[in-house]
Amino acid sequence: MHVLILGGTTEGRRLAGLLAGDESLRVTSSLAGRVAAPRLPPGEVRVGGFGGAEGLAAWLAEHHVDALIDATHPFAGTISFNAAKAAATAHVPLLALRRPGWVAGAGDDWHPVGSLAEAARALPALGERVFLTTGRLGLAAFAGPDRADLAALWFLVRSVDAPEPPYPARMEVLLDRGPFTLDGERELLRTHRIDVVVTKDSGGAATAPKLVAAREAGVPVVVVRRPARPEGVTGVATPEEAVAWVRGRVRARRG
Structure with a gap:
């Protein structure tokens, strides 16, 4: 099962690490390439854009991706909309891994x-x-x-x-x-x-x-404030929850 992680975040790296070593999975992390010396996650890594939603959909099909996880930065809004459109076009299940936002507390101005x-x-x-x-x-x-x-x-x-x-x-x-x-x-x-x-x-x-x-x-x-995100996309807050989602898809494939 080929899992593509749209990463570049702490959560994306941790997710790749948690999935690494599982012989039932092939994990590829994609980084936007905006940082000169990014911290690389375990496993396969590609760097650079896809050419919009159409390019991403073509990549998903060409590389036989079975599951797509959007673990990009909360302010990387364009790629999230592209991911939703590409996943729908290529009929690939999509999960959004989003860290919770900050909440003001007593004494905050x-x-x-x-x-x-x-x-x-x-x-x-x-x-x-x-x-x-x-x-x-x-x-x-x-x-x-x-x-x-x-x-x-x-x-x-x-x-x-x-x-x-x-x-x-x-x-x-x-x-x-x-x-x-x-x-x-x-x-x-x-x-x-x-x-x-x-x-x-x-x-x-x-x-x-x-x-x-x-x-x-x-x-x-x-x-x-955070920008708008695509509606109707399944979301989780932690890499561990994303791992559980992947494991569930592996079990479903095995019947």
Whole structure:
């Protein structure tokens, strides 16, 4: 049974590891290729896009894929819609592995927004020294002549790879990769005198300590809500649940 994991996430790597070594399975992980030196999961790995839903459907058929698991990042919306369309076209069962989003708790000062552009518009009223943790893509929302309202703000941008312009004029780049510790995030906020944090609602534990550090320091957090996802797709929250789904399909094939 050939399982294709659309990965690039902690959950995708863990799922590939849990399925590795099972002689009844062939597991291929597909990575988008947006990170220069990604952490590779166990098993077969392919890197790069498929050419839209049609290309993915053709790949599923050509490589005799029996089950497709979408374990992409919660903000990688396009590939999820392509996966749903390709799975329907190729008649391949599809499972979505989605880590739960973060939930505000007592003492949190969160400001939910629908996009990076909305996050940029919210910043001037919240602070002047911004910890921008939305990755290297999308920095144009915080830059350019139409963002004169942000000219007085200073940005600390954390990403795995160095960003490319356009990006904020007053900016320091911190190249780092999670998971991050609470002590480290506390020190980062203190050292850089951060007074507002911007994050996407990525969920998971690897990057959550910044939220706790912000709560302790009384720092507001602008949280970009997750984009829409395809409807009607079976979903689970953990790699272990995804393994159970795969095992169920193996048993069904055996009759």
